[in-house]
Amino acid sequence: DAGVIQSPRHEVTEMGQEVTLRCKPISGHNSLFWYRQTMMRGLELLIYFNNNVPIDDSGMPEDRFSAKMPNASFSTLKIQPSEPRDSAVYFCAFLTGSGNTIYFGEGSWLTVV
Amino acid sequence: GENVEQHPSTLSVQEGDSAVIKCTYSDSASNYFPWYKQELGKGPQLIIDIRSNVGEKKDQRIAVTLNKTAKHFSLHITETQPEDSAVYFCAASGWGGADGLTFGKGTHLIIQP
Numbered sequence: 001d002a003g004v005i006q007s008p009r010h011e012v013t014e015m016g017q018e019v020t021l022r023c024k025p026i027s028g029h030n031s032l033f034w035y036r037q038t039m040m041r042g043l044e045l046l047i048y049f050n051n052n053v054p055i056d057d058s059g060m061p062e063d064r065f066s067a068k069m070p071n072a073s074f075s076t077l078k079i080q081p082s083e084p085r086d087s088a089v090y091f092c093a094f095l096t097g098s099g100n101t102i103y104f105g106e107g108s109w110l111t112v113v
Numbered sequence: 114g115e116n117v118e119q120h121p122s123t124l125s126v127q128e129g130d131s132a133v134i135k136c137t138y139s140d141s142a143s144n145y146f147p148w149y150k151q152e153l154g155k156g157p158q159l160i161i162d163i164r165s166n167v168g169e170k171k172d173q174r175i176a177v178t179l180n181k182t183a184k185h186f187s188l189h190i191t192e193t194q195p196e197d198s199a200v201y202f203c204a205a206s207g208w209g210g211a212d213g214l215t216f217g218k219g220t221h222l223i224i225q226p
Contacts, residue, residue, distance in 0.1 A: 004156075033213055043157070043202065043216040056212065091156055095210055101147070102210050104156035 004105035006092050012111045018080040021108045023092030024073060031055075031095040033102065034067055034077050038088045046090075049075065082112045115140040117205050119217025127225050132193055134220045136203035137185040143205040146179060146186045147214065151200045160201075161188070190222075198224045 003026035013019055025032055033048040047057040049069045057067070064083070069075040079086055089107040096103065116139040126132045138146075144165040149157035163170045163177045163186065170177050174193075179186040190197055200221050204214040 031211055042218045045213040045215070048213050050211070093156075101159055101162065102214060103159065104149075106156045 003103055004092055004094060006090075006105040006108050008108055009106065010109045010111075012113065013082055015083055015112055016081045017112075018078065019082045019086075019110060019112075021077040021090050021092075021110070023075045023077075023105060025075075025092065025094040029072070029094035029096060032069060032075055033093040033095070034075070035091040035093060035104075036088045037091060037107070043091075046077070079110075082110075084112045087111050115143060115205055115207075115215040117203060117215050117217045119203050119220060121220060122218065123221045123223070125223040125225055126193055128193055128195060130193055132190045132197070132222055134188045134201055134203070134222070135185060136187070136205075136217050137183075138205040138215075139184070140205070140207065141181075141184065142207045144208075145206045145210045146177070147204050147206075147210070148175075148177060148188050149202045149204065149216075151202065151219075157202060193222075193224050195224050195226060198222060 005024040007022045031050045034046040035043050036046055037043050046059045047067045052069045067077045089109050091104050091107045093102050093104040119136045147162035148160050150160045151157045161172050161175050161177050163179050168179055174191045176189045200219045202219045203217045206214045
């Protein structure tokens with residue numbers, strides 16, 4: 001987890017507001033993943049990128065969700081407009097080239113009221 | 114798509130005893146099976162993984178076994194200690210993880226002193 005910096009760590013926002021979550025992975029990764037964790041649904045893959053290109057976004061729940069990776073060192077997950085059911089922990093993870101293992105960040109805890 | 118089932122959802126063992134967590138998967142093409150440990154307020158941390166070309170892997174007190182024919186794999190923790198208390202997740206993936214991981218719902222392991 002030391003290889004991924006996520007921000008904000010905690011956010012409380014009102015329904016209808018735009019939320020932007022950020023992820024800075026260490027350099028040298030091949031793929032980057034966004035996961036969502038809730039008590040009801042567990043850990044769900046939302047989208048992943050390979051070499052900064054979105055490969056599979058079938059896990060994105062609705063059009064309100066979007067993700068970008070403008071360069072190898074930065075990715076964002078945006079929710080617009082946010083709803084209370086979006087409340088969850090959002091994790092960024094990356095796949096290293098050596099050993100092919102996936103490492104997670106510490107997560108962004110989102111509460112939409 | 115892949116479906117991973119994990120049991121039990123909660124496991125309580127006496128300190129010093131062994132703990133076993135079991136998972137089954139549905140996609141016979143899956144070839145990578147990691148286990149993650151998640152402590153409160155933190156992201157999932159990889160503790161051990163196994164690939165389909167081996168049947169067992171051990172790292173100190175932790176071992177994982179894989180039965181590809183039956184499509185199930187298990188985590189074994191021996192000589193449990195209080196710091197082993199956490200939520201453990203199994204996962205499965207094809208392509209060595211490059212297409213993301215499908216997670217089980219997690220096992221809350223409680224080590225009783």
